[in-house]
Amino acid sequence: MSESCTHDCSSCSSSCGERKEPQSFIEKTNEYSKIKKVIAVVSGKGGVGKSLVTSSLAVKSNKKGYKTAVLDADITGPSIPKAFGLKERATANDKDLLDPSVTQTGIKVMSLNLLMEDETTPVIWRGPVIGGTVKQFWTDVMWGDVDYMFIDMPPGTGDVPLTVFQSIPVDGIIIVTSPQDLVSMIVGKAVRMAEMMNIPIIGLVENMSYIECDCCGKKINLYGESKLEKVAAEYGVEALAQIPIKPEIAAACDNGTVEMCGDEEWLEKAFAAVEKKTADK
Numbered sequence: 001m002s003e004s005c006t007h008d009c010s011s012c013s014s015s016c017g018e019r020k021e022p023q024s025f026i027e028k029t030n031e032y033s034k035i036k037k038v039i040a041v042v043s044g045k046g047g048v049g050k051s052l053v054t055s056s057l058a059v060k061s062n063k064k065g066y067k068t069a070v071l072d073a074d075i076t077g078p079s080i081p082k083a084f085g086l087k088e089r090a091t092a093n094d095k096d097l098l099d100p101s102v103t104q105t106g107i108k109v110m111s112l113n114l115l116m117e118d119e120t121t122p123v124i125w126r127g128p129v130i131g132g133t134v135k136q137f138w139t140d141v142m143w144g145d146v147d148y149m150f151i152d153m154p155p156g157t158g159d160v161p162l163t164v165f166q167s168i169p170v171d172g173i174i175i176v177t178s179p180q181d182l183v184s185m186i187v188g189k190a191v192r193m194a195e196m197m198n199i200p201i202i203g204l205v206e207n208m209s210y211i212e213c214d215c216c217g218k219k220i221n222l223y224g225e226s227k228l229e230k231v232a233a234e235y236g237v238e239a240l241a242q243i244p245i246k247p248e249i250a251a252a253c254d255n256g257t258v259e260m261c262g263d264e265e266w267l268e269k270a271f272a273a274v275e276k277k278t279a280d281k
Contacts, residue, residue, distance in 0.1 A: 025166040026166070026167060027135055029138060029139060029143065030095075030140065030141075032144065033143035033146070034143075034144070034145050034146065035143055036146065036148070037147065037171045037274075037278045038169060038170050039057070039149070039150050039151070039171060039174065039274055040073075040164060040165075040170050040172075040173045040199075041053050041054040041151065041173070041176060042153045042155075042173050042174070042175055042176070042190050042194075043153075043177065043186075043190070044155065044156065044157070044175075044177070044185075044187060044188075044189045045156070045186050046077070046155040048155075048176050048177055048178045048208070049243065050152060050155070051079045051080060051083060051152050051253075052083070052207065052243075052258075053176050053205050053207065053243075054080065054151075054152040055080060055152075055258045056261070056264075056267060057150055057267070057274065058107050058150045059105070059107070059258060059259050059267075060267045060270075061147070061271060061274075062107050064271070066147035066148050067145050067146050067147045067148075068106075068107045068108070068146065068147065068149075069100065069107065069108040069109070069110075069146045069148075069149045070108070070109045070110075070111075070149070070151075071110055071138065071141075071149055071151045072110065072111030072112070072137075072152050073134045073154065074153065074160075075112050075123055075130045075154070075160065076125075077154065078111045078112050079253075080113075080152050081101070081109065081111050081119070082113075082119075082254075082256060083252075083253045084103045084256060085103075085255070086101045086103065086109060086111075086114060086256070088101065088114075089115060090110065090114040090115055093142060097141060098140055098142065099141075100142070100143060105259050107259075108143060108146065112133065127158070127160075128159070130159060131160060131162075134160055134163050134164060135163060135167050135168075138168050151164060151168070157190065157193045162197075165193075165197040165199055170199050171278045172199065172200040172201065172278055173194055173200070173202060174202050174203060174240070174270070175190045175201065175203075175205070175237075176207055177206050177207070177228070177231070178206065178207055178208050178223060179209055179221065179223045179224050179226050179227055179228075180223055180224065184231050191235045191237065200277060201237045202273050202274055202278075203232070203237055203238035203240035203273050204228060204232050204237055205240050205241045205242075205270060206227075206228040206242045206243065207243045208222070208223060208243070208245050209242035209243060209245075210222065210226070210242070210244050211246075212244060219244075226242060238273060240269055240273050241266030241267075241269055241270045242266065248261070249261060
């Protein structure tokens, strides 16, 4: 393998070994799409609220007047359409491209669940097919003008995150975690993958941080003491927010009304970090 290559050169032509710069695998969008900033929301494990953070940041971006979109890259576990109450299937247009679905407040969304006849049908595909689908969501959807696109990633550091980081010009990632014991190791995997792929880290968001007592307002650490500040310091990244456990938040996602949730304090700081760290790109 050539030092300047990012793949196995054994079956390539002789010119491959003569490259002086690494080969780029970034895919271009179609001529009808202009996407300015791309933010990926990642997690080292499932069930930490990554889709909640993705959809909430998109809502905040839209409320601030930015043209906003969400690309649901969690092909085998898509939940973005449900959070926004989207049920109609996406359709192709006369340009041989897919039109994204649009939420009540104008956020553009593409997800595999918007292409399935039954949203409960399992996706039993191998990695290359899943990765190809994610790339098509980038290249074959008529996104139009978008200021901020948020990508809801599947958990872990497997095929889809690798496809996204190699194929889509990601401007930064937000890592979502929880207060449980293995958080440092899990965050470490996400941080190191981003570093290896040369993707800037915007910061950490801790979900399910605490619950507030209805009687006295005291914060109860249901899953143990928060490790957000400690882990952020360990990896040299910014701690952006702690999201409490609130029944109304869960209900909004389940009922498809995430756009109707009030602006929580954590949204302000987290989205401000997105604006600040992508401003000079």
